[in-house]
Amino acid sequence: MTGSSDGAQRNPCDLDERAFGALLDQSRCELEQFCVLMLGDPLGAEQTMRDVVLTAWRERPLAPASSSARMWLYRIAVRLCFEALGQRAMSSGAQDRWTGENP
Amino acid sequence: MSTPESNSGQSALLAAAQAGDERAFRRLVEPYRRALEVHCYRMLGSAQDAEDLAQETLLRAWRALDRFEPRAQFQTWLYRIATNACLDELGRRPRRPELIDPFPDQPVGAAEAPVYDPAARYAIREGMELALVRAIQHLPGRQRPVLIFRDVLGWSAPEVAEVLDTTVAAVNSALQRARATVEEHLPSSPPATLEPDERRLLDRYIDAFERDDVDGLVALLREDAMLRMPPQPSVIGAVAVARFLRETAARGDLSHIRLTPTRANGRPAVVAQRRTPDGLAPHGVLVLEISDGAVVTIDAFIDPSHVARFGLPDPA
Numbered sequence: 001m002t003g004s005s006d007g008a009q010r011n012p013c014d015l016d017e018r019a020f021g022a023l024l025d026q027s028r029c030e031l032e033q034f035c036v037l038m039l040g041d042p043l044g045a046e047q048t049m050r051d052v053v054l055t056a057w058r059e060r061p062l063a064p065a066s067s068s069a070r071m072w073l074y075r076i077a078v079r080l081c082f083e084a085l086g087q088r089a090m091s092s093g094a095q096d097r098w099t100g101e102n103p
Numbered sequence: 104m105s106t107p108e109s110n111s112g113q114s115a116l117l118a119a120a121q122a123g124d125e126r127a128f129r130r131l132v133e134p135y136r137r138a139l140e141v142h143c144y145r146m147l148g149s150a151q152d153a154e155d156l157a158q159e160t161l162l163r164a165w166r167a168l169d170r171f172e173p174r175a176q177f178q179t180w181l182y183r184i185a186t187n188a189c190l191d192e193l194g195r196r197p198r199r200p201e202l203i204d205p206f207p208d209q210p211v212g213a214a215e216a217p218v219y220d221p222a223a224r225y226a227i228r229e230g231m232e233l234a235l236v237r238a239i240q241h242l243p244g245r246q247r248p249v250l251i252f253r254d255v256l257g258w259s260a261p262e263v264a265e266v267l268d269t270t271v272a273a274v275n276s277a278l279q280r281a282r283a284t285v286e287e288h289l290p291s292s293p294p295a296t297l298e299p300d301e302r303r304l305l306d307r308y309i310d311a312f313e314r315d316d317v318d319g320l321v322a323l324l325r326e327d328a329m330l331r332m333p334p335q336p337s338v339i340g341a342v343a344v345a346r347f348l349r350e351t352a353a354r355g356d357l358s359h360i361r362l363t364p365t366r367a368n369g370r371p372a373v374v375a376q377r378r379t380p381d382g383l384a385p386h387g388v389l390v391l392e393i394s395d396g397a398v399v400t401i402d403a404f405i406d407p408s409h410v411a412r413f414g415l416p417d418p419a
Binding site: 016017018020021022024025028030032033034036037038040049050053054057071074075078081 | 141142145146148179182183185186190193194235236237239240247248251252255256262265266267268
């Protein structure tokens with residue numbers, strides 16, 4: 001994980017349109033890789049990536065003040081991947097495939 | 104960003120544009136077009152859509168121009184419109200049945216390489232091998248993101264703890280369990296290899312290329328065979344596909360392309376390299392669908408970057 005190029009370490013509340021775009025630019029490859037591995041499915045990952053971008057932009061003002069933009073983006077990605085897995089598990093009837101562990 | 108118009112020049116253009124002068128508007132926004140395309144690309148992750156969305160942005164700006172407050176920053180205003188246009192696009196876009204990039208079932212000639220080795224976690228970074236993707240799907244709960252962050256993306260344990268809202272100790276313990284599960288689910292024997300009849304068909308296919316034998320190639324294709332190569336339109340029909348491969352893809356001589364058999368996305372495939380005066384240059388990957396001894400579909404991924412993933416040397 002890399003350091004402090006523009007946007008990534010800032011608080012999400014401070015991101016304007018351009019800083020948000022730059023943040024996405026820096027993070028997209030790794031985020032996509034993360035989503036593909038989480039979901040095991042490139043098409044689902046693409047959909048989730050879109051949702052991450054939309055959600056991140058909408059939730060920007062709600063981000064905790066202590067959070068770096070990069071960490072916050074990944075928190076959203078983790079959450080949305082789990083949501084996608086949960087929907088999939090429910091629609092296929094399989095349960096507890098992703099809730100089986102509680103560290 | 105440098106703008107060719109001076110401030111006063113820009114104000115004059117803006118005033119003219121707000122009064123309805125379309126040519127003044129074009130001159131006003133032209134210096135921003137490229138930057139807006141870059142911004143849209145960053146938002147959407149697709150160069151093709153970025154150009155359309157930059158255009159859409161300018162259209163929206165033209166329609167809303169009478170509401171623009173001249174004291175505000177014009178550039179900021181355009182970025183805001185572009186951002187909204189991209190978000191609309193992201194929300195609206197249906198799932199497109201896109202082709203998935205070719206994934207090697209096993210990199211060519213890499214049978215002896217370990218598929219997964221937590222100690223050499225960066226080795227799998229570029230590969231994203233299908234076996235690993237599948238094994239990861241067995242990980243429950245937080246074990247999954249923990250393993251991906253730590254072993255594939257190379258994050259530190261404290262970073263992973265922060266993003267998952269947990270402790271370093273919990274990350275480490277989840278990681279141990281995750282590694283055990285992944286190793287258990289990775290195939291110990293080399294993954295799928297070509298079936299004998301697939302292999303025979305591929306050999307004939309490759310042979311037809313080597314001998315620049317269009318008729319031989321046509322004979323291997325089902326009559327309604329289809330070549331898919333987005334974003335280009337598909338080519339349909341055995342003769343049309345063979346001709347396209349020879350005239351367009353191979354620039355007039357099939358033997359300009361050297362093919363190596365492999366498997367990708369669970370299907371037989373060939374890695375294509377171009378013969379150049381300096382040796383072989385990576386060209387792309389063709390994933391085939393074979394039915395009843397004939398090639399039915401060819402999915403062409405013409406992008407040199409795919410070739411490296413299949414373990415062929417990538418001559419500089």
